[in-house]
Amino acid sequence: MDNNALIRRIIRSKETYMLLLPGVIWFVIFAYIPMYGLTLAFKTYKANLGIFGSPWVGFEKFEYVFRDPAFMESVWRTIWINLGRIVFTFPVPIILALLLNELRMRRFKRTVQTIFTFPHFLSWIIVASVLINFLDMQGMVNGIIRMFGGDPVNFLGNTTIFRPLLYITDNWKNAGWTMIIYLAAISGIDTEQYESAQLDGATRLQTMWYITLPGIMNTIVVMLILATGYIMTAGFDQIFNISNAATAKAGEILDIYIYRITFQSAADFSFSTAVSLFRSIVNFALLLLADRICKMLGSEGLFPPIRKAARARAKGAA
Amino acid sequence: MAEVKTMPEPARQTVRRRRSSHNRIEPLDIALVIILGVLALLIVIPFINVLAISFVTQQEYLKTSILLFPKEFTLENYQAMFEDGRIWTGYRTTTILLLIGVPINLFLTTSMAYGLSRPDYPFKRFFIFFVVVTMMFNGGIIPMYLLMKQLHLINSLWSVVFAYGINAFYLIIMMNYFSNLPIALSESAKLDGAGEWTILLKVILPLSMPIMATMTLFYAVDRWNEWFNAMIFIRKGNLTVLQLALRSIVIDSQISQQLNVSNIQTDKQFTEGMKMAAVIASMLPIMCVFPLLQRHFVKGMLIGAIKA
Numbered sequence: 138m139d140n141n142a143l144i145r146r147i148i149r150s151k152e153t154y155m156l157l158l159p160g161v162i163w164f165v166i167f168a169y170i171p172m173y174g175l176t177l178a179f180k181t182y183k184a185n186l187g188i189f190g191s192p193w194v195g196f197e198k199f200e201y202v203f204r205d206p207a208f209m210e211s212v213w214r215t216i217w218i219n220l221g222r223i224v225f226t227f228p229v230p231i232i233l234a235l236l237l238n239e240l241r242m243r244r245f246k247r248t249v250q251t252i253f254t255f256p257h258f259l260s261w262i263i264v265a266s267v268l269i270n271f272l273d274m275q276g277m278v279n280g281i282i283r284m285f286g287g288d289p290v291n292f293l294g295n296t297t298i299f300r301p302l303l304y305i306t307d308n309w310k311n312a313g314w315t316m317i318i319y320l321a322a323i324s325g326i327d328t329e330q331y332e333s334a335q336l337d338g339a340t341r342l343q344t345m346w347y348i349t350l351p352g353i354m355n356t357i358v359v360m361l362i363l364a365t366g367y368i369m370t371a372g373f374d375q376i377f378n379i380s381n382a383a384t385a386k387a388g389e390i391l392d393i394y395i396y397r398i399t400f401q402s403a404a405d406f407s408f409s410t411a412v413s414l415f416r417s418i419v420n421f422a423l424l425l426l427a428d429r430i431c432k433m434l435g436s437e438g439l440f441p442p443i444r445k446a447a448r449a450r451a452k453g454a455a
Numbered sequence: 456m457a458e459v460k461t462m463p464e465p466a467r468q469t470v471r472r473r474r475s476s477h478n479r480i481e482p483l484d485i486a487l488v489i490i491l492g493v494l495a496l497l498i499v500i501p502f503i504n505v506l507a508i509s510f511v512t513q514q515e516y517l518k519t520s521i522l523l524f525p526k527e528f529t530l531e532n533y534q535a536m537f538e539d540g541r542i543w544t545g546y547r548t549t550t551i552l553l554l555i556g557v558p559i560n561l562f563l564t565t566s567m568a569y570g571l572s573r574p575d576y577p578f579k580r581f582f583i584f585f586v587v588v589t590m591m592f593n594g595g596i597i598p599m600y601l602l603m604k605q606l607h608l609i610n611s612l613w614s615v616v617f618a619y620g621i622n623a624f625y626l627i628i629m630m631n632y633f634s635n636l637p638i639a640l641s642e643s644a645k646l647d648g649a650g651e652w653t654i655l656l657k658v659i660l661p662l663s664m665p666i667m668a669t670m671t672l673f674y675a676v677d678r679w680n681e682w683f684n685a686m687i688f689i690r691k692g693n694l695t696v697l698q699l700a701l702r703s704i705v706i707d708s709q710i711s712q713q714l715n716v717s718n719i720q721t722d723k724q725f726t727e728g729m730k731m732a733a734v735i736a737s738m739l740p741i742m743c744v745f746p747l748l749q750r751h752f753v754k755g756m757l758i759g760a761i762k763a
Contacts, residue, residue, distance in 0.1 A: 143577060150576035152651035157582060160567025163620040168589040174598025187605055188598065240487050251749060252495045258741050258748055260680035262698045266705040266734045270508065271501040280520025309498065341483055378706055399597055400687065406597055413595040
């Protein structure tokens with residue numbers, strides 16, 4: 138009886154399914170089939186047999202992967218570079234948002250905000266081109282150094298400057314945009330809190346520290362968890378365009394390693410897929426771990442807001 | 456709050472004094488203006504430098520160390536850039552990509568977002584889950600490359616068009632927008648016997664122009680900046696997208712420069728000026744739509760943030 142009712146409802150909704158059909162077909166072909174393609178990590182890829190037909194070999198490829206010293210090096214390099222991002226780029230948009238929020242001059246505020254967000258809309262190729270021109274041996278920064286009688290610095294070809302260069306350029310491009318997220322969170326803070334703080338005679342710095350910052354703590358935590366989830370991935374576009382022959386080794390993060398072994402040398406697609414599957418699993422594990430730790434520290438974590446929203450939506454629908 | 460009501464008289468006066476001092480400039484304000492102003496300059500100056508170099512002759516470029524405004528204005532660099540031809544190829548390919556790709560993006564995203572936003576049908580939650588999963592996992596580039604190979608789309612622009620069909624984040628933003636439209640609109644149209652596709656086209660879309668404009672901008676910018684898929688899937692020179700054309704002009708030459716520093720100033724042509732002209736040429740459309748972008752992106756993000 139119940140089954141019949143369900144079938145009747147499905148038939149009645151057939152037009153809705155027709156709306157979903159084009160999108161669902163796209164997701165199946167271009168998202169779910171490649172996801173299934175990750176099983177290639179446990180197969181030996183044969184071009185004539187394709188993803189589906191290639192024979193299974195178990196964990197053999199993973200043994201080769203872990204035996205490649207360049208692989209383990211790139212794993213550690215990725216972790217260190219991206220932990221550095223959490224220290225040197227993660228707090229910057231928060232600080233910018235706090236500072237900009239205190240700014241009273243409306244027009245100046247809007248101008249600064251516009252300037253800060255602009256580089257976000259350019260590709261890393263354009264941003265790298267602009268900054269390479271600015272920082273290379275003939276660039277303007279070295280021009281200024283020469284003017285004051287200093288020796289020009291090779292900012293771009295130096296492996297010790299490479300990591301700071303990554304953090305600075307990352308901030309240059311993206312900090313202003315991420316700042317908008319925090320500004321949005323700040324605008325959601327209850328104004329009553331500010332009024333009572335003012336009545337209590339709090340200074341503006343005190344209000345910033347005791348009201349604004351705690352007010353956006355949940356947003357900060359969510360962003361931190363997401364950043365942790367990207368520890369094995371972040372930075373391909375940036376490093377691919379900022380690094381050069383002199384810094385190639387210092388910038389070989391996991392994604393660059395995958396690209397190099399797959400598309401620049403004799404490709405073993407199964408081997409590369411094994412690496413990329415390893416990367417996805419570590420990412421997901423880190424995401425869950427960060428979420429768990431944040432919950433232990435008493436924060437809401439990543440999933441409750443999503444779950445809550447889904448529940449509210451389901452309730453609204455019923 | 457109780458404290459506020461019972462506040463003694465002197466305290467009230469200080470509050471009033473603080474209120475009146477609200478418009479006075481404090482040291483904090485000056486510090487903020489200086490810090491944020493310097494940071495803003497650090498973003499603007501590299502762009503001005505690029506712009507200035509693109510309009511300058513080689514002699515002036517070599518003479519001046521801080522180049523922000525050209526004294527002898529020349530268009531030679533732009534001429535050299537167009538004679539080089541790579542930027543033209545890039546413009547052509549990216550324009551085609553935009554004209555084919557964005558309508559497909561909009562069709563797929565709008566129809567699915569509207570379908571997902573319908574209030575009640577079996578397996579609705581499954582379909583939403585089906586989308587959210589793709590936000591957390593993806594197959595990565597290798598299975599995608601092999602798939603394109605099996606579909607015989609390698610070296611065809613269709614591979615790039617289809618590899619980026621729906622952006623799940625945009626889809627969710629749009630679904631939320633449709634969910635917030637009054638349900639009575641589609642219900643009454645349904646009573647008149649209209650099908651879901653007709654309702655979407657005739658009733659919903661005319662009411663959704665703001666979100667459609669936002670989505671068009673989102674996808675157009677993404678398409679304009681697209682290069683990774685094109686680099687992997689297309690190896691034919693005459694189908695190079697704009698970003699890769701720029702990369703081959705600016706970055707590839709820089710990569711080899713790092714190894715032998717001496718060849719820079721011996722070029723017959725003034726390559727630095729030509730490179731910067733290419734940067735400006737690939738940036739120009741984004742700069743033109745940026746005022747629109749800023750408005751729409753901020754709005755779009757606020758909608759997304761509030762819903763999530």
